[in-house]
Amino acid sequence: MSSLTKSIKSIKFGLLSPEEIRKMSVVNIVTADTYDEDGLPIDGGLMDRRLGVIDPGQKCQTCGNRVGQCPGHFGHIELARPVIHSGFAKNIFLILKSTCWNCGRILLTKEDYEKYSRLMKKYKERWPHLCYKITDKIIKKTKLQECPYCGRKQYKIKFEKPTTYYEEHPEGNIKLTPSEVRTRLEKIPDQDVELLGLDPNVARPEWMVLTVLPVPPSSVRPSITLESGVRSEDDLTHKLVDIIRINERLKENIDAGAPQLIIEDLWELLQYHVTTYFDNETSGIPPARHRSGRPLRTIAQRLKGKEGRFRSNLSGKRVDFSARTVISPDPYLSINEVGVPLDVAKILTIPERVTKLNIQEMKKLIENGPDIHPGANYIIRPDGRRIDLRFPKDRKAIAESLDIGYIVERHIRDGDIVLFNRQPSLHRMSIMAHKVRVLPYKTFRLNLCVCPPYNADFDGDEMNLHVPQSEEARAEALILMLVQEQILSPRYGGPIIGAIQDYISGAYLLTRKDTLLTREEVSQLLINSNYEGELPPPAIKEPEERWTGKQLVSLFLPKDFNFVGRANVCNKCDYCKKEDCPYDAYVIIRNGLLISGVLDKKIIGAGQPESVLHRLVKDYGTDVAKEFMDKAFRLFLTFIDGKGFTIGIDEEELPREAKDRIRVIIEEAEQKTMKLIQIYNDGLLERLPGRTLEETLETKIMQVLEEAREKAGEIASQYLSEKNSALIMARTGARGSLMNLAHIMACVGQQSIRGERIHRGYYNRSLPHFKPGDLGAKAHGFVYSSYKDRLNPIEFFFHSMGGREGLVDTAVRTSQSGYMQRRLINALQDLRAEYDGTVRTTNGLVVQFKYGEDGVDPAKSDHGKAVNIDKIIEKMMGA
Amino acid sequence: MSKFDIFKHELVPKAVVLSKEEVEELRRLYGIRKEQLPWIRRSDPMCRALGAKPGDVIKIIRKSPVAGEAIAYRYVVPW
Numbered sequence: 001m002s003s004l005t006k007s008i009k010s011i012k013f014g015l016l017s018p019e020e021i022r023k024m025s026v027v028n029i030v031t032a033d034t035y036d037e038d039g040l041p042i043d044g045g046l047m048d049r050r051l052g053v054i055d056p057g058q059k060c061q062t063c064g065n066r067v068g069q070c071p072g073h074f075g076h077i078e079l080a081r082p083v084i085h086s087g088f089a090k091n092i093f094l095i096l097k098s099t100c101w102n103c104g105r106i107l108l109t110k111e112d113y114e115k116y117s118r119l120m121k122k123y124k125e126r127w128p129h130l131c132y133k134i135t136d137k138i139i140k141k142t143k144l145q146e147c148p149y150c151g152r153k154q155y156k157i158k159f160e161k162p163t164t165y166y167e168e169h170p171e172g173n174i175k176l177t178p179s180e181v182r183t184r185l186e187k188i189p190d191q192d193v194e195l196l197g198l199d200p201n202v203a204r205p206e207w208m209v210l211t212v213l214p215v216p217p218s219s220v221r222p223s224i225t226l227e228s229g230v231r232s233e234d235d236l237t238h239k240l241v242d243i244i245r246i247n248e249r250l251k252e253n254i255d256a257g258a259p260q261l262i263i264e265d266l267w268e269l270l271q272y273h274v275t276t277y278f279d280n281e282t283s284g285i286p287p288a289r290h291r292s293g294r295p296l297r298t299i300a301q302r303l304k305g306k307e308g309r310f311r312s313n314l315s316g317k318r319v320d321f322s323a324r325t326v327i328s329p330d331p332y333l334s335i336n337e338v339g340v341p342l343d344v345a346k347i348l349t350i351p352e353r354v355t356k357l358n359i360q361e362m363k364k365l366i367e368n369g370p371d372i373h374p375g376a377n378y379i380i381r382p383d384g385r386r387i388d389l390r391f392p393k394d395r396k397a398i399a400e401s402l403d404i405g406y407i408v409e410r411h412i413r414d415g416d417i418v419l420f421n422r423q424p425s426l427h428r429m430s431i432m433a434h435k436v437r438v439l440p441y442k443t444f445r446l447n448l449c450v451c452p453p454y455n456a457d458f459d460g461d462e463m464n465l466h467v468p469q470s471e472e473a474r475a476e477a478l479i480l481m482l483v484q485e486q487i488l489s490p491r492y493g494g495p496i497i498g499a500i501q502d503y504i505s506g507a508y509l510l511t512r513k514d515t516l517l518t519r520e521e522v523s524q525l526l527i528n529s530n531y532e533g534e535l536p537p538p539a540i541k542e543p544e545e546r547w548t549g550k551q552l553v554s555l556f557l558p559k560d561f562n563f564v565g566r567a568n569v570c571n572k573c574d575y576c577k578k579e580d581c582p583y584d585a586y587v588i589i590r591n592g593l594l595i596s597g598v599l600d601k602k603i604i605g606a607g608q609p610e611s612v613l614h615r616l617v618k619d620y621g622t623d624v625a626k627e628f629m630d631k632a633f634r635l636f637l638t639f640i641d642g643k644g645f646t647i648g649i650d651e652e653e654l655p656r657e658a659k660d661r662i663r664v665i666i667e668e669a670e671q672k673t674m675k676l677i678q679i680y681n682d683g684l685l686e687r688l689p690g691r692t693l694e695e696t697l698e699t700k701i702m703q704v705l706e707e708a709r710e711k712a713g714e715i716a717s718q719y720l721s722e723k724n725s726a727l728i729m730a731r732t733g734a735r736g737s738l739m740n741l742a743h744i745m746a747c748v749g750q751q752s753i754r755g756e757r758i759h760r761g762y763y764n765r766s767l768p769h770f771k772p773g774d775l776g777a778k779a780h781g782f783v784y785s786s787y788k789d790r791l792n793p794i795e796f797f798f799h800s801m802g803g804r805e806g807l808v809d810t811a812v813r814t815s816q817s818g819y820m821q822r823r824l825i826n827a828l829q830d831l832r833a834e835y836d837g838t839v840r841t842t843n844g845l846v847v848q849f850k851y852g853e854d855g856v857d858p859a860k861s862d863h864g865k866a867v868n869i870d871k872i873i874e875k876m877m878g879a
Numbered sequence: 880m881s882k883f884d885i886f887k888h889e890l891v892p893k894a895v896v897l898s899k900e901e902v903e904e905l906r907r908l909y910g911i912r913k914e915q916l917p918w919i920r921r922s923d924p925m926c927r928a929l930g931a932k933p934g935d936v937i938k939i940i941r942k943s944p945v946a947g948e949a950i951a952y953r954y955v956v957p958w
Contacts, residue, residue, distance in 0.1 A: 126934075127914075127956055836909065844915050846952075854946035864945075 014202025018212045025076035026050045026062050029215050032245040034223075034233065046240050051075050052217040072217025077244060079211055080251040081267050082178045084163040086275040086282055088208035093159040095196055095205050096184060098142035103150040104187025106195060107142040120195055135197035161284045163271055178271070182209040213274065215240060235296040239277045239288065246270045321348055321467040328458050330445035331637050334630045335497065336483045338420050338434035339445025340412065340465065342373060345438045348467045349377050349409040350416060354402060362408045366399040373438065378409040412436050412467060417474045419466040419481065420446070422454040426821065429453035429489060429496060433481035448503070449629055450483055452606040453496050484626040487617050490859035494609030495617060499601070499633060504734035505645055506636030507599035508569070510549035513584055516540065517547045528638040529631045531555060549639070550594040556632035558620050563589040563612050564874070568602040568733040601733025609863040618862070647725045652745050652788055658719045662712045662746050666784055669708030670777055673701050677775045697775070698757060702750065705782055709749035713742025748783035748791065751802035757781055758798055769794055885928050892941035896929050902936045905952060919953035926955055933957045
């Protein structure tokens with residue numbers, strides 16, 4: 001098969017000349033009918049058998065090949081009168097405008113002509129890409145009233161979209177027929193054609209006016225036979241039928257010497273049909289419709305847009321060896337693994353060549369066949385024959401006949417490398433390589449730590465899985481795309497894979513100072529996290545032995561690991577007490593021992609630069625980081641599982657005293673707004689720079705109310721117990737924020753639309769419940785209640801207004817940023833960083849002289865910096 | 880007409896026209912033809928200020944937030 005390979009050096013585009021069209025044609029199509037009464041294709045019709053085969057079993061009349069082999073052959077239609085190719089109408093206009101109607105020369109003075117020819121020659125050698133600039137200039141410059149060569153007076157040409165040209169004579173406008181246009185274009189000498197930006201060898205301007213129309217092979221426009229036996233033709237065939245019918249009528253009328261008027265009408269109709277045959281969305285003319293009223297899908301529509309040939313069939317091919325199903329979480333998988341349902345594993349295969357090392361194993365797989373899991377679906381013999389194992393013949397006999405050099409298409413099994421993907425694939429971590437774990441049930445399973453790179457959750461998300469078929473592909477996937485190789489993201493210069501939600505809460509609860517564990521508890525936790533090794537000596541020996549959570553975490557850290565950092569629970573005090581932090585937020589790891597501090601989002605979370613996870617990957621490699629995530633993270637989950645972690649509504653209840661304080665604060669704020677409105681009404685309000693008086697009032701009111709909400713939230717959080725689960729989650733960064741808590745307990749606060757208070761609705765008021773012109777907080781969307789205290793109907797309405805805006809915004813934003821992403825990717829996809837540090841296009845054009853101006857790979861950097869001097873100093877001094 | 884020196888503006892990077900030898904050196908350094916450099920038009924204010932002619936190569940030294948100083952080259956084309 002692969003005997004001769006050639007590389008394409010260049011591609012040149014030109015126009016098809018009438019001779020070329022006739023030369024490549026196998027039949028002149030003259031009949032508008034397709035099939036006769038017996039259902040056989042008519043010779044000289046659109047379904048002529050010489051155009052290629054579409055029905056299986058038939059031989060092509062032209063090349064003798066059968067369905068798969070015959071490429072199809074073009075036919076042609078001899079047009080009775082020429083028509084303008086609508087795609088070139090604009091070019092024709094420009095050429096007509098800048099040439100003499102009589103002799104075809106460019107309307108430039110002889111000096112100018114000389115000058116531009118010289119320039120053109122020079123440019124062709126030195127800057128071939130800039131030749132079009134000269135053409136543009138020439139076309140702009142041709143304003144001569146009289147041809148310098150033949151001395152004829154020139155008339156202005158008018159172009160009417162899509163395909164009509166007029167000449168402006170003093171007596172009035174004269175329409176130029178396509179024949180007239182064509183004769184004018186024919187007159188232009190080759191040297192002038194070149195100056196107009198065309199290569200006369202492959203694109204004479206008169207070829208833009210069609211005299212012969214190519215008819216695509218029948219395989220391009222296959223007819224479909226419906227169940228009822230009725231043939232249904234392709235849209236293109238329909239369009240071609242129209243063209244032929246009008247063409248024949250035009251021919252008859254011309255031959256019969258019909259009046260000019262009738263001929264012109266038919267000619268225009270032919271022009272319309274040809275135009276819509278190329279593009280049925282040409283502006284200025286009604287689209288050609290099917291009998292049912294549906295617009296026809298002609299050539300341009302087949303290619304254009306998202307559903308067109310390019311985006312849908314060439315860039316977006318469907319593939320074999322892939323699977324798609326719902327995903328669900330499984331914390332007992334490694335981050336590198338993906339759980340594949342048994343039913344999927346029995347369909348996806350990997351071709352494995354039989355050697356003397358695996359022949360026994362392969363025989364066993366063949367005996368198992370396609371229905372028992374570690375089995376096989378096909379065998380490919382060295383002569384290329386495929387043996388299907390689905391139909392139960394004697395599989396044992398087949399297995400016995402297996403020999404070295406055969407290829408077995410075996411089921412995927414534990415440890416195979418597959419690619420896992422979730423759309424939208426916005427960055428490279430959207431497709432990662434995983435190792436297969438075949439599991440029961442029907443969903444793909446994945447470790448929770450890989451949710452952030454895929455941006456996945458389990459509310460019904462589906463993901464795709466692809467099985468690489470060659471050794472090279474698998475090796476590449478394993479080395480470059482494996483999940484653990486993607487922990488560090490080029491987006492942050494930090495790990496994108498890490499702890500989320502319960503992992504963080506669990507880590508915090510485990511490493512808190514008050515967590516003391518008995519021998520049984522420790523054993524239970526460690527066995528669950530696959531720990532192998534000695535139990536450390538207990539931190540407390542008397543009266544009973546107790547271990548701290550920090551000790552357990554330390555077991556999974558490298559023995560020479562050092563780290564200092566602040567946890568998310570850090571209060572950001574003015575003076576940091578470091579080790580003596582009252583919140584235990586100062587994390588110190590010395591020689592692999594967690595000495596002080598709790599682990600939370602800032603320390604082990606996903607997407608956190610300068611965290612323990614980040615240092616582990618950078619200093620110890622991805623294997624160590626993966627081990628830590630597979631083992632220590634399971635410790636956190638086991639701990640939080642055993643302990644229990646829950647919230648109920650009554651835990652978000654505030655005591656009467658707190659509620660009173662909040663009410664006072666909000667009442668004060670209301671007083672303040674009233675006062676502001678009073679000042680405004682009295683005309684005493686001071687205008688803020690760059691704002692109108694009304695805007696000033698609005699901002700001031702917004703400020704006051706926002707402040708009130710914040711204060712209310714603060715009060716609420718003071719009354720929360722330290723053990724409150726929601727508070728722990730907010731503080732550690734596991735989920736939710738203090739603001740969410742304040743909304744639940746204290747006060748929801750101001751609802752806004754476009755960053756302003758709610759003004760829309762009725763004239764001068766938002767709802768009929770308020771007086772016109774009421775500027776108060778209540779009338780403009782301030783929600784006094786908290787979620788727990790329930791919103792009153794008016795508040796609820798305002799709240800849903802704000803909520804709706806948020807939803808609409810996200811919908812709009814995703815579509816806009818999606819389009820932006822598409823354009824960026826199309827522009828940048830073929831750029832690459834070369835070994836000399838430059839960024840170049842595929843043809844060697846330099847785009848950046850040093851990648852990112854500093855040559856730093858952000859994935860290998862410390863939060864964007866090439867070297868982290870602080871860390872180096874710390875390492876040198878600390879030792 | 881009093882001419883405004885664009886290079887005096889803080890946002891305009893420094894630029895010089897390279898000599899033949901420097902261009903040769905640059906070509907060898909990156910192993911490219913001159914046309915493979917990014918292009919700049921002769922009509923660009925910077926080229927006009929430098930008096931660069933088509934075929935010249937100019938060197939632009941700009942301040943960069945990440946690299947301190949970044950150097951770029953431009954191949955001058957007509958227009």
